[in-house]
Amino acid sequence: MRSRITLYITLGALTGSAVSLHAQDRGGTGKAVYEKSCALCHAAGIAGAPKLGDAGEWSARLRAGIATLYRSAVAGTPNGMPAKGGNLSLSGAEVRAAVDYMVRSAGGAPKSSAVPGGKRATASARGAAKPAAGNPAQIGAAPASKPARETPTPTVVAAAPSGTPAQAAIDPNAFNRLLAPPGGRNPPPAEDGIHDPGNPGIHALQPPLESFQRLPRANAGNRVNWVAALGKKQIQPRWDLGDPQAEPSAMDLNIVREVKGSMPDVVYPHRQHTEWLDCSNCHPAIFVPQKGANQISMAAILLGQKCGVCHGKVAFPVSECRLCHSRKKDAPASSTAAVPAAEARK
Amino acid sequence: MSRKTMTRRRLIRICVTLAFALAAFPAPAEYADVVLNKRSEKEGVRPVVFSHWFHRIRFRCKVCHFELGFKMRAGANDVLMADIIDGKFCGMCHNNNIAWGADRCDLCHSGRPGLKSGIYGGHQTLGPGRW
Numbered sequence: 057m058r059s060r061i062t063l064y065i066t067l068g069a070l071t072g073s074a075v076s077l078h079a080q081d082r083g084g085t086g087k088a089v090y091e092k093s094c095a096l097c098h099a100a101g102i103a104g105a106p107k108l109g110d111a112g113e114w115s116a117r118l119r120a121g122i123a124t125l126y127r128s129a130v131a132g133t134p135n136g137m138p139a140k141g142g143n144l145s146l147s148g149a150e151v152r153a154a155v156d157y158m159v160r161s162a163g164g165a166p167k168s169s170a171v172p173g174g175k176r177a178t179a180s181a182r183g184a185a186k187p188a189a190g191n192p193a194q195i196g197a198a199p200a201s202k203p204a205r206e207t208p209t210p211t212v213v214a215a216a217p218s219g220t221p222a223q224a225a226i227d228p229n230a231f232n233r234l235l236a237p238p239g240g241r242n243p244p245p246a247e248d249g250i251h252d253p254g255n256p257g258i259h260a261l262q263p264p265l266e267s268f269q270r271l272p273r274a275n276a277g278n279r280v281n282w283v284a285a286l287g288k289k290q291i292q293p294r295w296d297l298g299d300p301q302a303e304p305s306a307m308d309l310n311i312v313r314e315v316k317g318s319m320p321d322v323v324y325p326h327r328q329h330t331e332w333l334d335c336s337n338c339h340p341a342i343f344v345p346q347k348g349a350n351q352i353s354m355a356a357i358l359l360g361q362k363c364g365v366c367h368g369k370v371a372f373p374v375s376e377c378r379l380c381h382s383r384k385k386d387a388p389a390s391s392t393a394a395v396p397a398a399e400a401r402k
Numbered sequence: 403m404s405r406k407t408m409t410r411r412r413l414i415r416i417c418v419t420l421a422f423a424l425a426a427f428p429a430p431a432e433y434a435d436v437v438l439n440k441r442s443e444k445e446g447v448r449p450v451v452f453s454h455w456f457h458r459i460r461f462r463c464k465v466c467h468f469e470l471g472f473k474m475r476a477g478a479n480d481v482l483m484a485d486i487i488d489g490k491f492c493g494m495c496h497n498n499n500i501a502w503g504a505d506r507c508d509l510c511h512s513g514r515p516g517l518k519s520g521i522y523g524g525h526q527t528l529g530p531g532r533w
Binding site: 240242243245247248249250251252255256257258260261262264267268277278279280282291293294295296297298304331332333334336337365366368369370373 | 430431433435437451454455459461463464468469495500508509513522524
């Protein structure tokens with residue numbers, strides 16, 4: 057056995073840096089990335105691509121904000137800009153570095169996009185060492201060359217390294233400060249913060265959105281309604297490791313838990329759970345299989361016990377109050393008993 | 403204090419806790435991704451990233467957490483590469499039969515260096531997964 061694993065490890069070592077840890081390299085990439093992946097179109101302005109060094113073109117585009125340019129460069133545009141310039145092995149940071157390089161080439165300090173009139177300020181004084189004072193449009197624009205949480209220095213912006221921070225600074229008075237922007241959801245592996253973008257295998261991994269766009273969406277968690285996806289047979293996860301035909305025998309037994317106070321009562325449905333889980337996943341370690349025998353509270357759930365073993369980690373999260381608290385208080389009064397909604401359905 | 407105010411206080415407390423829980427963890431990673439890094443980095447390879455979303459499209463929870471015996475608790479499974487190659491843990495499927503095999507190191511060992519074991523992606527409940 058040992059010799060076999062040594063063999064594998066040697067194999068791994070031979071196939072290059074595949075598994076060795078190495079520091080992420082970001083510095084000085086902007087120009088290199090441009091030359092390799094963008095110059096093809098942007099050097100000569102092919103197909104309407106804004107040319108390198110064309111100040112007029114770039115300043116017009118910059119009015120939409122550097123963040124918009126980043127987004128166009130990463131995701132592509134309908135007018136001919138391919139996602140990541142067609143080189144999908146580039147990381148988001150590399151593409152942004154190339155954008156910075158092109159923007160700088162067209163006149164150094166790009167004007168901030170903080171347009172008076174309340175648009176979201178996506179400041180962009182990237183790489184500029186000039187004082188921004190005197191330009192009214194700059195007011196309120198935090199220097200983008202620093203992470204947003206640093207104190208903004210209103211006048212002198214330190215020259216940014218060409219590897220720029222992952223996110224452009226956001227207007228402190230933005231309408232939604234904490235709500236995650238839709239674009240930041242379900243990021244592809246190379247940009248999700250836990251995968252190493254320097255890993256050569258990264259681009260073999262499937263970006264979640266590629267899969268999720270065919271599934272019913274939800275508001276939280278993976279933003280997929282897994283119950284509906286399964287119900288409509290849009291996904292067919294196996295019930296048995298080796299036998300694709302095996303079917304679960306879901307148990308249709310609802311347990312109503314009356315809740316003190318004003319929140320609607322909790323209906324715990326066995327059916328949706330036994331579609332995914334075995335009885336022994338819950339009984340008896342998490343719940344004694346007897347109605348009312350378990351003390352459940354929101355505090356326990358938030359601590360990761362009871363329903364919180366799965367909900368909030370893998371199944372839909374706790375913020376979706378109404379999926380659990382689904383029964384109005386004034387509903388018919390048989391609420392104390394377990395409700396056999398039907399006998400086991402199959 | 404009346405019962406009603408007590409419940410209300412509790413409700414407020416829960417809401418506050420929730421607000422913190424929700425605000426404190428911006429969720430860049432995909433919900434329910436698990437990092438396994440008990441040994442990987444010590445042994446000189448990247449941490450392992452396991453995606454629930456990808457696997458739950460293909461298998462019910464029960465297959466891994468009952469049939470195959472993965473404990474439902476981040477960090478509770480002691481996984482050795484030798485076991486995987488022997489057909490245990492991930493190796494029960496990643497055996498070039500059900501799915502591609504253990505030679506594709508960089509598909510599993512894909513995490514950023516320095517990540518701690520545990521669950522990522524904006525989880526809202528505490529417990530073993532939060533380290």
